Amino acid sequence: xxxxxxxxEMTATEGAIVQINCTYQTSGFNGLFWxxxxxxxxxxxxxxxxxxxLEEKGRFSSFLSRSKGYSYLLLKExxxxxxxxxxxxxxxxxxxxxxxxxxxxxxxxx
Amino acid sequence: xxxxxxxxxxxxxxxxxxxxxxxxxMKGHSHVYWYRQLPEEGLKFMxxxxxxxxxxxxxxxxxxFSAEFPKEGPSILRIQQVVRGDSAAYFCAxxxxxxxxxxxxxxxxxxxxx
Numbered sequence: 001x002x003x004x005x006x007x008x009e010m011t012a013t014e015g016a017i018v019q020i021n022c023t024y025q026t027s028g029f030n031g032l033f034w035x036x037x038x039x040x041x042x043x044x045x046x047x048x049x050x051x052x053x054l055e056e057k058g059r060f061s062s063f064l065s066r067s068k069g070y071s072y073l074l075l076k077e078x079x080x081x082x083x084x085x086x087x088x089x090x091x092x093x094x095x096x097x098x099x100x101x102x103x104x105x106x107x108x109x110x
Numbered sequence: 111x112x113x114x115x116x117x118x119x120x121x122x123x124x125x126x127x128x129x130x131x132x133x134x135x136m137k138g139h140s141h142v143y144w145y146r147q148l149p150e151e152g153l154k155f156m157x158x159x160x161x162x163x164x165x166x167x168x169x170x171x172x173x174x175f176s177a178e179f180p181k182e183g184p185s186i187l188r189i190q191q192v193v194r195g196d197s198a199a200y201f202c203a204x205x206x207x208x209x210x211x212x213x214x215x216x217x218x219x220x221x222x223x224x
Contacts, residue, residue, distance in 0.1 A: 096158045
């Protein structure tokens with residue numbers, strides 16, 4: 001199968017940094033996405049990685065290691081509004097559908 | 111520049127009725143994907159369509175579910191004889207091509223079967 005694994009839930013403090021990990025099966029890998037989803041809403045795009053390394057975009061950064069089948073999403077200067085589910089998704093082979101992990105529910109506490 | 115439009119936002123059906131969910135992709139996008147999200151779960155791929163063609167339906171239940179994307183008009187996900195277990199959020203996404211990183215989701219249709 002093409003399992004995407006990420007922690008079910010995490011808790012962090014406002015103003016802190018949190019790292020959400022994602023592991024995936026490497027065979028046929030063709031790109032990795034991170035989405036943010038607030039309860040009852042649609043997933044919104046955060047980042048896309050296809051090459052190894054770190055992509056930084058404001059308070060959010062995403063890292064990819066293709067050889068290890070590993071990615072992380074780094075959120076800095078956490079705000080209460082960052083409380084949401086963070087979804088890791090992979091495109092395999094010839095593209096098209098995204099395979100999603102189960103999502104990581106992040107709670108930001110004051 | 112409208113994004114992916116889904117309607118209705120909320121749909122209530124009694125057991126045994128039919129549900130029809132509509133998705134209009136972003137302008138210029140000809141690839142449409144349907145995903146289902148059960149309560150407390152991640153998104154599960156259902157079907158991938160390009161205009162008038164089903165490209166990948168590996169995530170579609172074998173019975174009662176069908177999808178189309180006609181030459182004119184929105185993509186339709188149709189669920190016949192709905193059961194309580196069909197209650198979920200159904201999201202549509204569109205892209206420019208198979209490898210497009212600009213994969214955009216609609217706001218979803220929340221189906222409740224009573």
